[in-house]
Amino acid sequence: GAGVSQSPRYKVAKRGQDVALRCDPISGHVSLFWYQQALGQGPEFLTYFQNEAQLDKSGLPSDRFFAERPEGSVSTLKIQRTQQEDSAVYLCASSLTGVGNTEAFFGQGTRLTVV
Amino acid sequence: AQSVAQPEDQVNVAEGNPLTVKCTYSVSGNPYLFWYVQYPNRGLQFLLKYITGDNLVKGSYGFEAEFNKSQTSFHLKKPSALVSDSALYFCAVRGTNQAGTALIFGKGTTLSVSS
Numbered sequence: 401g402a403g404v405s406q407s408p409r410y411k412v413a414k415r416g417q418d419v420a421l422r423c424d425p426i427s428g429h430v431s432l433f434w435y436q437q438a439l440g441q442g443p444e445f446l447t448y449f450q451n452e453a454q455l456d457k458s459g460l461p462s463d464r465f466f467a468e469r470p471e472g473s474v475s476t477l478k479i480q481r482t483q484q485e486d487s488a489v490y491l492c493a494s495s496l497t498g499v500g501n502t503e504a505f506f507g508q509g510t511r512l513t514v515v
Numbered sequence: 516a517q518s519v520a521q522p523e524d525q526v527n528v529a530e531g532n533p534l535t536v537k538c539t540y541s542v543s544g545n546p547y548l549f550w551y552v553q554y555p556n557r558g559l560q561f562l563l564k565y566i567t568g569d570n571l572v573k574g575s576y577g578f579e580a581e582f583n584k585s586q587t588s589f590h591l592k593k594p595s596a597l598v599s600d601s602a603l604y605f606c607a608v609r610g611t612n613q614a615g616t617a618l619i620f621g622k623g624t625t626l627s628v629s630s
Contacts, residue, residue: 404558433617433618435617435620440622440623441622441623442519442605442620442621442622442623443559443605443620444620445617445618445619448616448617455616456616456617459617491558491559493559500547500609500616501547501564501566503549503561503564504561504618505561506551506558506559506560507558508556508557508558509558
């Protein structure tokens with residue numbers, strides 16, 4: 401596709417509900433990142449994939465958060481038993497290579513509100 | 516550990532005047548540095564990056580940034596601000612010895628350009 405696509409754009413979940421957020425990266429991009437952006441803050445790193453391999457998940461805040469990219473393209477971020485503190489915008493980004501000097505392209509994000 | 520500081524929450528400038536948005540960083544090894552802009556309800560858009568070479572890098576929409584290794588800074592500049600430049604700006608860093616890992620973002624600076 402032309403850019404990184406995320407769905408849904410908005411999600412309201414009841415506390416304790418499980419949610420799944422989808423990211424379609426730019427076709428052919430090797431690297432995929434998930435970030436969490438709280439209101440008024442910069443994006444905070446969650447996890448990183450190179451193709452289908454999850455190389456870094458050090459930013460996942462708890463074991464309720466799980467991400468996968470089984471075929472090296474589309475990725476899903478799953479949050480189990482959502483809590484109010486999970487309310488944030490979840491951003492997905494992709495980059496062409498795994499080389500550090502390559503810029504990442506971001507999707508519009510999914511705004512998650514836990515009530 | 517890598518970190519980015521954007522010391523100003525907000526920068527106000529009149530249209531036509533030069534603007535500077537400040538960024539300092541801390542990283543092991545040499546840095547890769549990036550600037551992104553975020554408009555309301557939009558994803559982050561890449562503006563420019565410093566990899567190596569000339570300390571002054573030029574990017575989209577007339578923006579430029581100056582890398583200063585001794586001051587560990589990468590300030591964003593534009594000679595003549597436009598009202599349409601009003602947005603949230605993020606500086607980000609990745610260490611060159613950490614290829615493939617995530618960009619670390621500052622907390623952002625809101626730029627407000629008045630007519």
